[in-house]
Amino acid sequence: xxxxxxxxxxxxxxxxxxxxxxxxxxxxxxxxxxxxxxxxxxxxxxxxxxxxxxxxxxxxxxxxxxxxxxxxxxxxxxxxxxxxxxxxxxxxxxxxxxxxxxxxxxxxxxxxxxxxxxxxxxxxxxxxxxxxxxxxxxxxxxxxxxxxxxxxxxxxxxxxxxxxxxxxxxxx
Amino acid sequence: xxxxxxxxxxxxxxxxxxxxxxxxxxxxxxxxxxxxxxxxxxxxxxxxxxxxxxxxxxxxxxxxxxxxxxxxxxxxxxxxxxxxxxxxxxxxxxxxxxxxxxxxxxxxxxxxxxxxxxxxx
Numbered sequence: 001x002x003x004x005x006x007x008x009x010x011x012x013x014x015x016x017x018x019x020x021x022x023x024x025x026x027x028x029x030x031x032x033x034x035x036x037x038x039x040x041x042x043x044x045x046x047x048x049x050x051x052x053x054x055x056x057x058x059x060x061x062x063x064x065x066x067x068x069x070x071x072x073x074x075x076x077x078x079x080x081x082x083x084x085x086x087x088x089x090x091x092x093x094x095x096x097x098x099x100x101x102x103x104x105x106x107x108x109x110x111x112x113x114x115x116x117x118x119x120x121x122x123x124x125x126x127x128x129x130x131x132x133x134x135x136x137x138x139x140x141x142x143x144x145x146x147x148x149x150x151x152x153x154x155x156x157x158x159x160x161x162x163x164x165x166x167x168x169x170x171x172x
Numbered sequence: 173x174x175x176x177x178x179x180x181x182x183x184x185x186x187x188x189x190x191x192x193x194x195x196x197x198x199x200x201x202x203x204x205x206x207x208x209x210x211x212x213x214x215x216x217x218x219x220x221x222x223x224x225x226x227x228x229x230x231x232x233x234x235x236x237x238x239x240x241x242x243x244x245x246x247x248x249x250x251x252x253x254x255x256x257x258x259x260x261x262x263x264x265x266x267x268x269x270x271x272x273x274x275x276x277x278x279x280x281x282x283x284x285x286x287x288x289x290x291x292x293x
Contacts, residue, residue, distance in 0.1 A: 006283070009279075013276075013279070020268070102222075103222060103226070128226060128229045129222060129223075129225065129226030129229070130226060130229055130230050130233060132226065133226050133227060133230045133251070134230075134251075135251075136251035136252055138209060138210055138223060139210060139222060139223055
């Protein structure tokens with residue numbers, strides 16, 4: 001009886017291991033970033049782009065309006081592509097766009113805005129990229145839709161017409 | 173007396189250097205256990221990407237703020253999820269990962285010891 005039990009036991013262990021490996025084979029090995037939404041906005045103080053003043057994150061999102069926090073940089077090519085869409089979105093009165101200027105040179109960032117326009121109500125100057133990490137960002141460009149102090153959606157990569165439509169639908 | 177003062181100053185400076193070295197050790201230990209999420213198979217410590225460099229500065233700032241190693245892990249787990257840690261914690265998603273090797277080791281040990289007992293008989 002004991003001798004019969006052992007092969008059954010070993011076979012069942014092999015079957016379990018096979019199932020685990022077989023299931024893992026079907027999983028994608030391409031990393032998809034987690035979208036951590038429906039969270040409160042992070043608390044931090046940051047430098048403003050326009051002056052050397054410091055501002056608290058809570059002071060930027062005080063009203064019950066919708067906010068779009070956009071992480072951008074003058075050296076980022078996809079940021080140039082999404083910029084006209086942000087300029088268009090900034091015309092909507094129900095939303096305010098806040099920028100985080102990520103690891104940039106102030107002069108170059110300013111000439112970027114002079115050339116393409118400034119859709120931002122306020123810009124945070126994130127010289128070391130630490131503020132972007134506070135938001136759980138991976139790089140530039142990245143945008144967060146905020147309402148009542150909560151992150152309600154996150155867009156990794158450049159915004160496109162479909163995403164802008166989606167944002168407009170949410171805020172209307 | 174002057175020599176005594178000088179010795180005291182030297183001791184004071186060196187004790188701070190020691191603190192800084194400890195600080196760097198912890199910072200390196202933490203960044204080696206953090207996965208660079210936009211790189212392929214590199215830790216934050218090894219990577220020179222913008223994301224990794226920002227994380228290195230953040231870890232340094234958090235250590236200066238007095239946060240412990242586990243508090244920094246918790247903070248980053250909250251931002252980016254469990255995937256950012258190379259050394260995953262024991263929870264409902266990782267218990268197979270942690271317990272299966274122990275289980276296989278115990279079963280293997282039991283089989284070997286049993287076969288020895290049978291042979292002895």
